[in-house]
Amino acid sequence: MNKPFSEACENNKVPILEVLRSVIVSSDRRLLEIGTGTGQHAIFMAPQFPHLEWYPTDLSDKLPGMNQWFQEARIQNIQKPVRLDVAKDDFPKVKFDVVFTANTFHIMHWKDCKSFMKLLGNRLRENSRAVFYGPFKYNGEFTSESNAAFDQSLKERDPLSGIRAFEDILSNMIKNGFEIVADVDMPANNRMLVFNRLKFEKHR
Numbered sequence: 001m002n003k004p005f006s007e008a009c010e011n012n013k014v015p016i017l018e019v020l021r022s023v024i025v026s027s028d029r030r031l032l033e034i035g036t037g038t039g040q041h042a043i044f045m046a047p048q049f050p051h052l053e054w055y056p057t058d059l060s061d062k063l064p065g066m067n068q069w070f071q072e073a074r075i076q077n078i079q080k081p082v083r084l085d086v087a088k089d090d091f092p093k094v095k096f097d098v099v100f101t102a103n104t105f106h107i108m109h110w111k112d113c114k115s116f117m118k119l120l121g122n123r124l125r126e127n128s129r130a131v132f133y134g135p136f137k138y139n140g141e142f143t144s145e146s147n148a149a150f151d152q153s154l155k156e157r158d159p160l161s162g163i164r165a166f167e168d169i170l171s172n173m174i175k176n177g178f179e180i181v182a183d184v185d186m187p188a189n190n191r192m193l194v195f196n197r198l199k200f201e202k203h204r
C-alpha cells in the first residue's frame, strides 16, 4: 500500500501550528485529534509540543495509512491511533485539554457534526479548548468563489457533505457549553475557530 499524502496538509501545517501555539499552554497534557487523515499534521505538530501526548483518531479505513507515517517518523509523543467515528464512538476515557480537527466539518454529515459537538460538551471540562480548521460560510455566503465551487464539488460526491455555516457551529457550541475565543483568518480562504469550555454544567 502506497503511503497516503496530502499536499493541503503540507501547505497549511505552518499557519495551523502558529495558531495552535497561541491555544496550547504549558500545563496541557493531552490533545485529541479527530479525523487525523494521513497523520501529516500530527507528525509535524506533536514534536513542537513535547509536554503533550497527541492522540490521533479517524475512521478505521484511515488507520493503516497514518500508521505507515507514524512507524516511519517514530515521534515519541504520538499515541497509537485509534478508530473514532464521531457518529458512533465515545472519546477515549482520559482527560483531554485540547481537541483539534482539520477539514472535517465539510466532510462529516451535519448530524455527525452535531454529534461531535455534543461529545465535546459531554467530555471536555472547564477551560479545555476545541479548535476547528477549515472553510466555513458566514451570513449564508461563501468567503470566496473557490469555496463555492468546492462546496458544489463536495455535494456532487455526497449530497450530505458541504461547507458548514459558522453561525450553526457557533450556536451548537454555545448550546454544548462553549464560548468562542477566536475566529482566525487563515490562508486559502480557511478559518480557525477556537472554543473554550465554560464551567461544567447542564447547558442543554
Ligand SMILES: C[S@@+](CC[C@H](N)C(=O)[O-])C[C@H]1O[C@@H](n2cnc3c(N)ncnc32)[C@H](O)[C@@H]1O
Binding pocket: 006, 008, 009, 034, 035, 036, 037, 038, 041, 058, 059, 062, 084, 085, 086, 087, 101, 102, 103, 104, 107, 108, 112
Ligand atoms: C478531508 S479529510 C481531512 C484529514 C486531515 N485532518 C487533513 O486536514 O488533511 C476528512 C477526514 O475526516 C474523517 N471523517 C469523516 N467522517 C468522520 C466521522 N464520522 N468521524 C471521524 N472522522 C471522520 C475522514 O475519514 C477524513 O480523514
